[in-house]
Amino acid sequence: xxxxxxxxxxxxxxxxxxxxxxxxxxxxxxxxxxxxxxxxxxxxxxxxxxxxxxxxxxxxxxxxxxxxxxxxxxxxxxxxxxxxxxxxxxxxxxxxxxxxxxxxxxxxxxxxxxxxxxxxxxxxxxxxxxxxxxxxxxxxxxxxxxxxxxxxxxxxxxxxxxxxxxxxxxxxxxxxxxxxxxxxxxxxxxxxxxxxxxxxxxxxxxxxxxxxxxxxxxxxxxxxxxxxxxxxxxxxxxxxxxxxxxxxxxxxxxxxxxxxxxxxxxxxxxxxxxxxxxxxxxxxxxxxxxxxxxxxxxxxxxxxxxxxxxxxxxxxxxxxxxxxxxxxxxxxxxxxxxxxxxxxxxxxxxxxxxxxxxxxxxxxxxxxxxxxxxxxxxxxxxxxxxxxxxx
Amino acid sequence: xxxxxxxxxxxxxxxxxxxxxxxxxxxxxxxxxxxxxxxxxxxxxxxxxxxxxxxxxxxxxxxxxxxxxxxxxxxxxxxxxxxxxxxxxxxxxxxxxxxxxxxxxxxxxxxxxxxxxxxxxxxxxxxxxxxxxxxxxxxxxxxxxxxxxxxxxxxxxxxxxxxxxxxxxxxxxxxxxxxxxxxxxxxxxxxxxxxxxxxxxxxxxxxxxxxxxxxxxxxxxxxxxxxxxxxxxxxxxxxxxxxxxxxxxxxxxxxxxxxxxxxxxxxxxxxxxxxxxxxxxxxxxxxxxxxxxxxxxxxxxxxxxx
Numbered sequence: 001x002x003x004x005x006x007x008x009x010x011x012x013x014x015x016x017x018x019x020x021x022x023x024x025x026x027x028x029x030x031x032x033x034x035x036x037x038x039x040x041x042x043x044x045x046x047x048x049x050x051x052x053x054x055x056x057x058x059x060x061x062x063x064x065x066x067x068x069x070x071x072x073x074x075x076x077x078x079x080x081x082x083x084x085x086x087x088x089x090x091x092x093x094x095x096x097x098x099x100x101x102x103x104x105x106x107x108x109x110x111x112x113x114x115x116x117x118x119x120x121x122x123x124x125x126x127x128x129x130x131x132x133x134x135x136x137x138x139x140x141x142x143x144x145x146x147x148x149x150x151x152x153x154x155x156x157x158x159x160x161x162x163x164x165x166x167x168x169x170x171x172x173x174x175x176x177x178x179x180x181x182x183x184x185x186x187x188x189x190x191x192x193x194x195x196x197x198x199x200x201x202x203x204x205x206x207x208x209x210x211x212x213x214x215x216x217x218x219x220x221x222x223x224x225x226x227x228x229x230x231x232x233x234x235x236x237x238x239x240x241x242x243x244x245x246x247x248x249x250x251x252x253x254x255x256x257x258x259x260x261x262x263x264x265x266x267x268x269x270x271x272x273x274x275x276x277x278x279x280x281x282x283x284x285x286x287x288x289x290x291x292x293x294x295x296x297x298x299x300x301x302x303x304x305x306x307x308x309x310x311x312x313x314x315x316x317x318x319x320x321x322x323x324x325x326x327x328x329x330x331x332x333x334x335x336x337x338x339x340x341x342x343x344x345x346x347x348x349x350x351x352x353x354x355x356x357x358x359x360x361x362x363x364x365x366x367x368x369x370x371x372x373x374x375x376x377x378x379x380x381x382x383x384x385x386x387x388x389x390x391x
Numbered sequence: 392x393x394x395x396x397x398x399x400x401x402x403x404x405x406x407x408x409x410x411x412x413x414x415x416x417x418x419x420x421x422x423x424x425x426x427x428x429x430x431x432x433x434x435x436x437x438x439x440x441x442x443x444x445x446x447x448x449x450x451x452x453x454x455x456x457x458x459x460x461x462x463x464x465x466x467x468x469x470x471x472x473x474x475x476x477x478x479x480x481x482x483x484x485x486x487x488x489x490x491x492x493x494x495x496x497x498x499x500x501x502x503x504x505x506x507x508x509x510x511x512x513x514x515x516x517x518x519x520x521x522x523x524x525x526x527x528x529x530x531x532x533x534x535x536x537x538x539x540x541x542x543x544x545x546x547x548x549x550x551x552x553x554x555x556x557x558x559x560x561x562x563x564x565x566x567x568x569x570x571x572x573x574x575x576x577x578x579x580x581x582x583x584x585x586x587x588x589x590x591x592x593x594x595x596x597x598x599x600x601x602x603x604x605x606x607x608x609x610x611x612x613x614x615x616x617x618x619x620x621x622x623x624x625x626x627x628x629x630x631x632x633x634x635x636x637x638x639x640x641x642x643x644x645x646x647x648x649x650x651x652x653x654x655x656x657x658x659x660x661x662x663x664x665x666x667x668x669x670x671x672x673x674x675x676x677x678x679x680x681x682x683x684x685x686x687x688x689x690x691x692x693x694x695x696x697x
Contacts, residue, residue, distance in 0.1 A: 203667030212403035213659035
């Protein structure tokens with residue numbers, strides 16, 4: 001008796017609370033969007049930076065009184081692993097309350113998600129992965145990408161290193177994921193076109209710690225440049241072990257290692273003079289860069305937004321702005337996203353081609369100077385005050 | 392091939408072998424005294440390295456600069472903390488399950504390992520990123536033709552070999568070592584002879600875990616980098632080395648460790664284009680060896696199996 005009374009009172013209270021809270025909560029219709037990123041594991045710094053940036057975009061959007069919908073970001077962790085990626089992609093795609101998926105960072109995980117996305121025909125905007133096949137591997141009506149493919153950065157890199165810097169002999173180390181292999185494939189192709197020589201190439205698993213045997217072999221071959229296609233942790237190891245073995249070659253990286261964690265890992269003095277291509281201008285120079293920097297700082301995140309934060313932010317605003325126009329309907333969102341043309345994002349204008357690929361690649365050459373990745377054209381290396389190894 | 396490069400390969404192979412052997416010796420110790428496989432061993436190694444790194448950062452923040460003092464306190468903290476951790480793992484996870492099926496212990500230790508690994512990743516500041524490990528050893532490079540050897544590498548190799556030798560001496564020449572061997576041969580009889588069984592098990596776990604911590608610190612000093620997953624592969628390799636050498640036999644563990652390093656290095660030297668498959672090759676050979684000689688290269692005396 002006493003118990004049922006308590007339960008009734010409880011129910012009544014909950015009901016009251018619901019009624020009282022209702023006007024506040026249901027002022028706008030809530031729309032869910034999923035954000036996929038490696039939130040744990042060795043490259044989680046990039047994933048968390050992206051997640052924070054996407055969250056920031058949602059927060060700012062929701063704070064806007066003119067917006068029709070209130071967005072809710074569902075962040076899922078793919079651990080940079082293809083197997084986990086398929087799971088979370090399925091989870092997000094199969095949930096009818098999720099209107100669009102933004103993801104992911106790692107190419108190896110994202111390419112594994114593609115068939116899932118196609119099967120569920122969910123609207124997707126990839127925010128960071130650069131493997132060409134994600135958009136160009138098949139023609140879909142639902143997969144789009146704001147970041148660019150890795151083709152262009154390798155074209156720019158090959159041309160820059162051969163024609164501008166007059167290097168001739170390379171050795172390459174790449175990680176044995178789809179990402180690393182594809183990086184190497186395109187660089188090797190463009191290098192041959194530019195007349196450079198690839199003396200040898202070594203595929204290593206991304207989590208391998210000891211590279212001394214590989215590097216000793218490279219030392220024996222004596223290349224001028226060591227090309228690296230892979231992500232930050234492996235890049236840090238290679239650079240450190242090159243130093244231990246006294247290898248004097250120039251170190252040339254790719255977009256997957258641009259960011260503060262590379263310098264933090266390798267140390268500023270070792271990282272000095274490392275070249276890498278990355279498909280974005282320095283944040284301060286982006287159209288919305290200053291705004292983004294200020295807002296990110298204001299939001300007070302503990303982690304830096306990392307290399308692809310501005311892309312994550314842009315992908316999220318693009319998805320939200322599209323849904324504002326179409327309403328929460330996957331088919332309409334899908335069609336509207338593909339028609340994106342000259343969308344003003346903080347990274348610049350975004351336009352998708354027939355494959356959903358953003359056609360505004362802005363490959364920028366980066367160099368580490370005094371513990372920071374900076375635009376080559378603004379560095380002391382470009383003016384000749386400092387020089388790359390062997391120049 | 393140039394003799395300098397050959398020496399360089401040998402040197403890096405030996406360095407790898409020393410670390411593998413140290414990890415393998417730990418596995419063998421646990422198995423020897425208690426017939427358990429302790430899969431948290433690799434993550435204990437990582438934890439030891441992280442404790443030492445945190446100690447280093449703390450000391451630097453206090454303004455201590457002397458490399459000798461730094462190294463001594465780092466080792467003391469890392470090895471001490473892990474010895475204690477080893478004791479705790481043995482006391483609360485392994486000993487209570489002595490009479491349970493062995494796979495339960497195996498699972499428990501596996502989970503302890505995961506918990507350790509994830510704790511580092513979550514609770515150490517930006518623990519998911521690779522951490523720079525300080526080079527506190529003198530790293531003067533010496534050149535002989537194409538061979539470049541840094542003083543720290545020599546110190547590490549010598550230390551590793553010396554520690555393995557010391558552990559061997561400890562097991563074979565001291566009273567405590569005698570007790571460990573007695574328990575390893577026959578726990579029940581050892582108890583009847585007045586040996587404190589629990590004490591011996593705890594000692595073996597403390598010793599094995601401290602050894603893992605030392606391997607972790609050495610690994611960090613050599614590669615100047617540690618990450619929360621450092622111990623994962625080292626644990627697997629160390630375990631394989633211990634098994635292929637003959638679980639429970641300290642010489643077998645050492646042999647297994649060096650064998651694995653040799654296999655990995657050979658692939659890179661002989662077939663550069665197949666570097667990606669070096670682990671496939673190394674583990675493949677290990678599988679073959681296990682099929683041919685399931686008791687390990689230096690098989691245990693069969694008495695224990697009776």
